[in-house]
Amino acid sequence: xxxxxxxxxxxxxxxxTGAVYALIALxxxxxxxxxxxxxxxxxxxxxxxxxxxxLLKDRLGIDPYAALPLVVAGMFALGYGLQWLVINxxxxxKDENILLVTLGLAIVLENLALVWFKSDTRTIDTSYAxxxxxxxxxxxxxxxxxxxxxxxxxxxxxxxxxxxxxxxRAIRAVAHEKQGARLMGIDVEKVYALSFGIGMxxxxxxxxxxxxxxxxxPQVGSGFVLIAFTIVVLGGxxxxxxxxxxxxxxxxxxxxxxxxxxxxxxxxxxxxxxIAVLLFRPRGLFGARG
Amino acid sequence: MSSRRTFLCQSAAAxxxxxxxxxxxxxxxxxxxxxxxxxxxxxxxxxxQQCRLGALLxxxxxxxxxxxxxxxxxxxxxxxxxxxxxxxxxxxxxxKMNQEGVSAIVGAYASAICxxxxxxxxxxxxxxxxxxxxxxxxxxxxxxxxxRFGPGYRICSERAITDLAAxxxxxxxxxxxxxxxxxxxxxxxxxxxxxxxxxxxxGFEVVDVLKHPNPTRDFNNIVLRMKSANPDxxxxxxxxxxxxxxxxxxxxxxxxxKAIYSVLGGAASSYKFVKEFPDIANGIIDCNHWFNPKDxxxxxxxxxxxxxxxxxxxxxxxxxxxxxxxxxxxxxxxSADRAAIIEALASSTFNEHFMPYGxxxxxxxxxxxxxxxxxxxxxxxxxxxxPADYRQTDAVFPLMT
Numbered sequence: 001x002x003x004x005x006x007x008x009x010x011x012x013x014x015x016x017t018g019a020v021y022a023l024i025a026l027x028x029x030x031x032x033x034x035x036x037x038x039x040x041x042x043x044x045x046x047x048x049x050x051x052x053x054x055l056l057k058d059r060l061g062i063d064p065y066a067a068l069p070l071v072v073a074g075m076f077a078l079g080y081g082l083q084w085l086v087i088n089x090x091x092x093x094k095d096e097n098i099l100l101v102t103l104g105l106a107i108v109l110e111n112l113a114l115v116w117f118k119s120d121t122r123t124i125d126t127s128y129a130x131x132x133x134x135x136x137x138x139x140x141x142x143x144x145x146x147x148x149x150x151x152x153x154x155x156x157x158x159x160x161x162x163x164x165x166x167x168x169r170a171i172r173a174v175a176h177e178k179q180g181a182r183l184m185g186i187d188v189e190k191v192y193a194l195s196f197g198i199g200m201x202x203x204x205x206x207x208x209x210x211x212x213x214x215x216x217x218p219q220v221g222s223g224f225v226l227i228a229f230t231i232v233v234l235g236g237x238x239x240x241x242x243x244x245x246x247x248x249x250x251x252x253x254x255x256x257x258x259x260x261x262x263x264x265x266x267x268x269x270x271x272x273x274x275i276a277v278l279l280f281r282p283r284g285l286f287g288a289r290g
Numbered sequence: 291m292s293s294r295r296t297f298l299c300q301s302a303a304a305x306x307x308x309x310x311x312x313x314x315x316x317x318x319x320x321x322x323x324x325x326x327x328x329x330x331x332x333x334x335x336x337x338x339q340q341c342r343l344g345a346l347l348x349x350x351x352x353x354x355x356x357x358x359x360x361x362x363x364x365x366x367x368x369x370x371x372x373x374x375x376x377x378x379x380x381x382x383x384x385x386k387m388n389q390e391g392v393s394a395i396v397g398a399y400a401s402a403i404c405x406x407x408x409x410x411x412x413x414x415x416x417x418x419x420x421x422x423x424x425x426x427x428x429x430x431x432x433x434x435x436x437x438r439f440g441p442g443y444r445i446c447s448e449r450a451i452t453d454l455a456a457x458x459x460x461x462x463x464x465x466x467x468x469x470x471x472x473x474x475x476x477x478x479x480x481x482x483x484x485x486x487x488x489x490x491x492x493g494f495e496v497v498d499v500l501k502h503p504n505p506t507r508d509f510n511n512i513v514l515r516m517k518s519a520n521p522d523x524x525x526x527x528x529x530x531x532x533x534x535x536x537x538x539x540x541x542x543x544x545x546x547x548k549a550i551y552s553v554l555g556g557a558a559s560s561y562k563f564v565k566e567f568p569d570i571a572n573g574i575i576d577c578n579h580w581f582n583p584k585d586x587x588x589x590x591x592x593x594x595x596x597x598x599x600x601x602x603x604x605x606x607x608x609x610x611x612x613x614x615x616x617x618x619x620x621x622x623x624x625s626a627d628r629a630a631i632i633e634a635l636a637s638s639t640f641n642e643h644f645m646p647y648g649x650x651x652x653x654x655x656x657x658x659x660x661x662x663x664x665x666x667x668x669x670x671x672x673x674x675x676x677p678a679d680y681r682q683t684d685a686v687f688p689l690m691t
Contacts, residue, residue: 003518006514006515006517006518009510009514010510010511010514013508013510013511017507017508118335118336118339119332119333119335119336120335120336121530121531123534123566123567125566125567129538130538130541130542130569130570131542132542132543132544139542139543139544141539141542213538214507214535215531215534215535217531220505223505223507254508255508255510255511258508258511258512259511259514259515262500262501262502263500263501263502263503263506263511263512264474264501264502264503266511267503
């Protein structure tokens with residue numbers, strides 16, 4: 001019963017989902033690559049961004065795509081402030097403290113959302129929510145096509161910033177050799193805060209692309225963050241190219257796996273690949289040696 | 291809609307309702323304490339809060355109408371409890387309510403919680419009116435204190451299948467094939483197993499049964515398989531979020547079966563769903579708890595609930611009528627004594643309600659007249675299409691494509 005049309009649709013659909021996964025993973029991998037901490041608050045921060053998009057649409061009538069600059073800037077400020085004022089201070093430079101601080105932040109954010117929004121699921125209604133684009137024989141939802149293009153564009157901008165700007169060079173320098181960078185006059189604490197801010201800004205963009213086809217509730221982040229962790233390890237910790245390719249790959253594996261094995265079992269494919277990569281290529285697809 | 295504001299409004303309203311009986315009737319008979327037990331926090335918080343709203347409205351109405359007249363106008367006093375969406379927390383609340391000396395308990399929405407709370411209440415001979423809890427074990431364990439006003443799971447699914455067959459036969463049997471999409475926990479799996487066994491006996495071919503986890507982020511795979519199998523009827527057995535995503539994906543992929551039909555559907559007879567997704571809700575059919583649409587008491591109550599910024603969901607009216615049933619039993623018992631209330635409930639012929647059940651008649655704690663109704667979303671409203679006694683409009687079946 002599975003013909004090539006369905007397979008083609010499923011692959012395209014997986015790519016569109018995977019692009020958003022990649023965007024979430026890019027934020028996580030940037031924070032890991034520079035600060036060498038795993039940000040457990042990543043899922044909760046995505047939830048915060050989704051509520052921001054929801055409130056902007058619901059209260060002020062701002063379309064999620066028009067809200068993009070606002071939400072990205074807001075999430076950047078939130079990330080910068082969190083790193084500068086909370087994580088940096090509470091962590092006292094110890095990695096295990098920082099882990100606990102981000103975990104604590106996640107719990108605080110999720111419970112604040114429970115108090116303010118209750119566990120009720122919220123959606124937004126847009127005029128284009130049900131529109132589709134025909135790509136060959138496949139019908140892909142318009143919000144997912146926009147999410148795919150948008151996520152790739154944001155990733156391209158991020159690549160350019162990291163590769164070609166002074167900020168990017170500073171970030172790379174701190175990521176490689178913190179002490180050396182400090183000796184060269186780079187303000188390491190500021191680069192940390194900027195990196196955390198940029199990582200969170202990626203979530204802001206992901207939220208704008210996600211909500212028109214999805215929903216938000218206080219627990220929404222946990223499902224995404226597990227996949228994002230998998231992508232980061234799959235692509236190689238701290239590797240941008242790896243996060244992008246890994247995200248797209250996971251999206252396709254999830255989609256095609258679901259098609260053949262059913263949606264309950266299909267998610268297994270993601271973790272099968274994950275284990276295989278750890279066994280045969282422990283540094284990840286694009287990870288640096290050593 | 292501000293949920294915080296709504297919450298504050300509801301809390302204030304609840305507080306006002308709770309305090310007013312004493313102000314108005316401080317000099318009259320001692321109040322009868324009634325335990326109102328629901329999962330108002332945790333995963334089931336939304337439904338639990340809707341239930342609590344229904345209970346408090348009913349208590350307010352009973353007190354406004356002069357309380358329990360056979361007890362000298364004694365008002366009902368709600369003792370609120372939170373089952374925290376966990377059976378053991380529900381049991382603990384029953385223990386507390388027992389110590390506070392409640393005469394009876396109304397609750398506790400979810401089947402798993404009801405199983406625990408009715409059992410704990412039975413230890414103390416404490417009457418327990420089950421408001422929703424559809425699992426049939428609740429009334430099949432021989433607990434003499436337990437009374438369920440609404441229909442159980444078995445009657446709902448049997449009626450759903452016979453009514454679907456009747457609907458199809460009346461339309462000249464346009465539908466032959468069925469696809470079931472269900473969530474992979476107890477509710478969805480149980481419904482799917484039951485349906486795939488009994489639908490063939492009524493001449494339907496079940497072409498595929500697809501399950502999905504909670505949450506499922508993307509329904510395109512399921513819809514692609516649906517497109518390829520092209521079933522006449524799609525039966526979703528899942529909760530609100532996944533129901534909404536599934537229907538949205540079906541619309542995007544232009545899959546339009548002759549009917550979308552649910553048994554106790556997560557969103558299929560929900561005013562919230564109709565308001566949030568008017569386009570895709572149109573035409574969906576559900577076999578679920580529903581009120582008698584011809585009863586004049588429904589519209590004012592619905593308006594009051596909506597005036598509080600809440601939806602008139604099945605939780606609200608199921609718990610509302612369950613409290614009225616208890617008030618009627620208190621009236622008959624002429625006593626706040628637990629054993630007398632149990633006796634009055636067991637022999638109850640309560641008829642002053644707006645559910646399509648007729649006068650109550652309890653056999654082993656189950657109201658034998660309780661039944662679900664079949665509804666369809668038409669013109670941005672939810673209309674009863676089956677059975678004939680309660681029909682508001684003819685079913686649109688098969689759906690125009």
